[in-house]
Amino acid sequence: MTGTAVVTGLGVVAPNGLGAEQFWAATRAGRSGLGPISRFDAADYPVRFAGEVRDFVARDHVPGRLIPQTDHWTHLGLAAADMALRDAAVDPGTVGEYEMAVVTASSSGGTEFGQREIERLWSKGPGWVGAYQSIAWFYAATTGQISIRHGMRGPCGVLAAEQAGALDALGQARRLSRRGATVVIGGGVDASLCPYGLTAQLSTGLLSTWADVTTAYAPFDEDARGYLPGEGGAMFVVEDAAAAAARGARAYGVLAGHAATFDPPPGSARPPTLERAIRAALADADLRPADVDVVFADAAGWPAADRAEASALAAVFGPGEVPVTAPKTMTGRAYAGATMDVAAALLALRDQVIPPTVGVRSVVPDYRLDLVRDRARPARLRHALVLARGHGGFNSALVVSAAGPVTRQGPSGGRHGGN
Template sequence: MTAPASEHSGLLGTQGMRAAVTGIGVVAPGGVGTEAWWSAMLRGQRAIGPVTRFDATGYSAGLAGEITGFDDAAHVPDKLLPQTDRVTRLALTAATEALTTAHLDPAALPDYAMGVVTAGGAGGFEFGQRELQALWSKGSRHVGAYQSFAWFYAANSGQISIRHKLRGPSGVVVSEQAGGLDAVAQARRQLRKGGHAVLTGGFDATVCPWGFTAHLAAGGMSTSRDPARAYLPFSADACGHVVGEGGALLVLEDSDVAHARGARVLATVEGCAATFDPAPGRGAPRLADAARLALADADIAAADVDVVFADAAGGRDADRAEAAALTELFGPYGVPVTAPKSLTGRLGAGGSALDLAAALLALRDQVIPPTARAGPLADDCPVDLVTGAARPAGLRHALVLARGRGGFNAAALVRGAPR
């Protein structure tokens, strides 16, 4: 299990190596597959609604961003179905798409040249819940052997590496919502050490009774039953967030290797950084520091950032803190800001990976996806929030921000491929 990047890790030894994104795989609320999901985001299609995966009538929160139209058996071999949680099946599907869109056959690479680094904040929660229910109600003889690993945070990395024979340096990052960006930072370090390619990103799936119980205990969930009002980041009416499931995986390659094989480069990851907040009452949050470090790693000035994909927690205090960080970096209303996760819910480790995928596609298509219409913008959140409809824009650099419970902050700066 790999620890998240230190606050200065994105600044060490990056010269001479550029990390190119050549493939994307997405399974998320709004669409199974990258283009289906992206189309829904550009339309501003809200994928948040009443929970259908279990009976949530007894819970104070009843909405979620669920993935619909996903047929497990159509995407995952029969032999893997009994030994995998839903989150691993989603991740396996995204891995196949990412490799396919990258036109990359791992078997064509030298041995140990490609690994996999994923992030997961919860592991196989639903699988674990079922097995524990069997233990409590029926006894240990009714607990399957697959419980020994299907619940574990590393299950996604392990199953992906086995299925695609990715025997290079691999790992898993656990830093909640920040995990998707921290995994990409770790993958970038593996390339710097001489790897050719890494499959990286994040997935979580906790829309189950055990998951909802944990989320409610942690606080911050919206108890609104109105999908149009439940998750409104930076709004004066913000009342918490909605949980979602899914995420995204990217194929990250050494740019020289990618160009040598004639790959289409979607964008390059130019800067990564992470910081940690001090204990409560012992200092200010450090999200702005993470952004500054990522910009320094990329050798990019704040004035060169064309769009920010915000963490957008949906709570008044958290939104105010993020708006203050953005104002500190860019000035009031200084850069377009968007939060497409307001259409899908917060996906745990999958959320920042999905935001990174959205940033790459925004650079490709020169358009900023909208935030769910948020009603009145809060007076203490002076950000140029893109709402209502996608906004065409000339985009070269995108900054993606993420925060995880426990004080994790992460930032990544991506540059679009030359047009």
């Protein structure tokens, strides 16, 4: 396995911005996309806020014939993949069909489509259930539709590991690129803001039911009370660095290292494995902890989970020794759409600035975190670590590195800046 995998295209569909640059401008400015749920009447649900991709109109991005055949989740995925291909200036028609691969992540599949068809089954009978129900709900539907639309007949797959799957998909995209795929579409989106989808999420007991949207999702805060759900995500074009340079493509950054672990069962007396995932990802990237300039946290928003993540970071990097941020406080936790954190990390490397965490008023002192809050922080950034945990014990860590030389310095001339 040889070669360096770089990201040459970004496509983002986020609650606070449609398209990579709109998303990044809002994220840098600390503009949240969280608000009242509008995709259905949530008045009788304990969770009434979420991150919705409100400006998305399917017919503007998806061929008309595909709209009734596929779920909203797949519409978002198709749009993000198209954005990424355009951004990378890749024409799939000029690449061998078996040289192109697709790997995505999904946590929920097509829940909105599935709910609609199940309602028809219960209210009208089996004759009213459409044939597309058999495939539109399935976790691999978005991978399949991207593959079909662009004639990508190389290795294709899907990973289902809740939030962790978002990073695992990019780890797999890196492997496929290094094994010879010319173009890989990698990433993940989720969209499960319907009654069935929200009820399924509520079953974990981890969602915030707080009545103030500005503080309902406040990870690492002394008043942390859970998280708000989100939809959307990001897709990436991944290529071999030498091949990308040969065609004159711009590289946002390098997929430098990845590792995944699985926690032992609760009550087993064995520790969680996030720290091990971090160390393994750094080893895969051939980096020391001191080389990491920023961490994009999983930021679960529950005290026990926040404490475990803070402890892992302190064990690897030292207390408060690396800036930490959680821009997903502006989008909600979008499960497989945690790829938005990877997009933010790559854009942070490009612009040499750490985006803020919003909604956090008072960080628990014992966490010993240098949490970037309220406003962006200029900094010298070469390597970023992105973390994601999935309900049930999944952990994933991804290292992304700048593709070229870094010259800009933060206010303090080093890793830390004033905030």
